[in-house]
Amino acid sequence: MFMPSATLATTARRQLQAASHARHCLRTRWIQHHASQRKLPPLVFTFDIDGVLLRGPHTIPAARRALDMLNGANPMGVKIPFILLTNGGGVGEEARRHKLSSQLGVEIHSNQIVQAHTILKSVVHKYADKPVLVLGGRNDVVRKVAEGYGFKKAYTTLDVLAWKPEVWPFHQLTPEERASTKPVDFSQTPISAIFVFHDPRNWALDTQVIVDVIRSGGIIGGSYLDTPPPSEQQPLSHHHQPSGELEGKNKHVELVFCNPDLLWKSDFPQPRLGQGAFREAFQAVYKALVGKTYPYIQYGKPTTATYKFAEKVLKDRLEELQGGRVEQMPTVYMVGDNPESDIAGANGAGWPSILVRTGVYDPAGGPPAHTPTYIAEDVEEAVRWAIEREMGRTATSS
Known part of the structure; x- marks a missing residue:
């Protein structure tokens, strides 16, 4: 049946008014319920980050409006705490928070950021004084992040290449790369773990350096421990066998990946290969x-270890804001672009x-x-x- 445009406009207006009235009622009931209590909001x-708040270096316009809501421009009229949980990284949390604050136009604190490798702060005590290999990023930036976490003997694959260029003769160090290296004799430096x-x-x-470290039990340049028995091969002469090699015999080198993402969303039209692809x-x-x-060992989303770590970070953030212990966590909503x-x-x-x-998920590819x-x-x-959902639940239970 044909409906005049004036009637359609009236109907639409009434629907908007009804929705506005419902939100007003929810807010009124929520305020009445919480007026006499100093409580956290019912949700956090x-x-x-990538694909939700940012797309490559560019801020997604909806992100600033969303953060305004969290800053108090919401039906509850209160600030809603949040943290950022990303499989990205490569820089320290303090450096990341400065850049994000500038991009998003909102002050972000370093204790609101959980990057893929932030969780390594919880295991650094095991390797603080042991030589470890740290991979990823440009030059020695990741080394500096590791040292900031407490790893005192962190080395890079560029250090290895500077030590012996023949380790991988297909890449010559640029002046910038060479300036970022540390002099070390890896034949005397047993690597305990690779991060x-x-x-x-x-x-x-x-890949070549990881293979060398693992197969030799930590001594780069040492004989491989998974090669045939000595009777089936030519023994190495003494001057070819690094003196530190025996220390690495039968030693398991722990291998840790911080980000399992096969793909991630940049400003390129199609998703790019991530650390999961390298693994x-x-x-x-x-x-x-x-x-x-x-x-x-795998960290990063969606691992249980990373989500438990993130929840602890969020609880610490809430206790800081509250000035006391938080006995019961509000409902935690996760907003992401990668199923x-x-x-x-x-x-x-x-x-x-x-x-x-706005990110990795493409509805054209079918259900998530x-x-x-x-x-x-x-x-x-x-x-x-999420706000309206929790306000409705709180109002209903009051």
């Missing part, structure tokens, strides 16, 4: 060499999850692999929906 947020902090810039060099490439090479993959990391991890942690369409609590166009809609 954890946001992914892939951030996406490697030279997959070939890094797969390394394991394929290692398996081709020795017949099996190498055991490793495989953000949504899978949040679902596993028991958090409501909101998937946005992991079902979110809600799908939003962008982070602004995600925040608004």
Whole structure:
């Protein structure tokens, strides 16, 4: 049946008025319920960064409006705490917070940022005084991050190449790269662990060095421990065998990856290969060499360890803001663009999850692999929906 345009306009206006009235009622009931109590709001947020707040170096317009809501421009009229949980990294949290504050136009504190490698602060005590290899990023930036966490003997694959260029003769160090290296004799320096902090810039060099470290039990240049028995091969002459090699015999070198993402969203039209792709490439090479993959520890979203760590960071943030202990956490909403990391991890942690369409997830590819609590166009809609959902729950229970 045909409906005149004036009637359609009247109907739409009434619907908007009804929605506005409902929000007003929810706010009134929420304020009445909490007026006599100094309580945290009923919800807090954890946001992914790339594809949610930023796209490459550019800020997604909806992000600033969403952050304004968290800063008090919401129906509850209160500030809503949040942290940023990303599989990105490569710089220290303090440097990251300065850049994000500038990009987002909101003051971000370093204790609001959990990068892929931030969790390594919780294991640094095991390796603080032991030589470790740290991978990823440009030059020695990741080394400086590691040292900031407390790793006192952190080395890079560029250090290895400066020590012996023949380790990987297909890359010559640039003057800038050479200036970032530390002099060290790796034949006398048994590597205890390898930490892939951030996406490697030279997959070939890094794969070769990881293979050398693992197969020799930590001594780069030492004989491989998974080669045939001595009776089936020519023994090394003494002057070819590093004197520190015996210290590394039968030693398991721990291998740690901080970001499992196969893909990530930049400002390029299609997603780019991430650290997860590097892990797969390394394991394929290692398996081709020795017949099996190498055991490793995986951090980053969606791992349980990372979500538990993030929840502790969020609780610490809330206690700082409250000036006292937080006995019961508010509902934590995760807003992300990647079903495989953000949504899978949040679902596993028991958090409501909101998937946005501004990043990796493409509706044209079919339903997401992991079902979110809600799908939003962008982070602004995600925040608004979550706030109204929790206000409705609080008002109903009062």
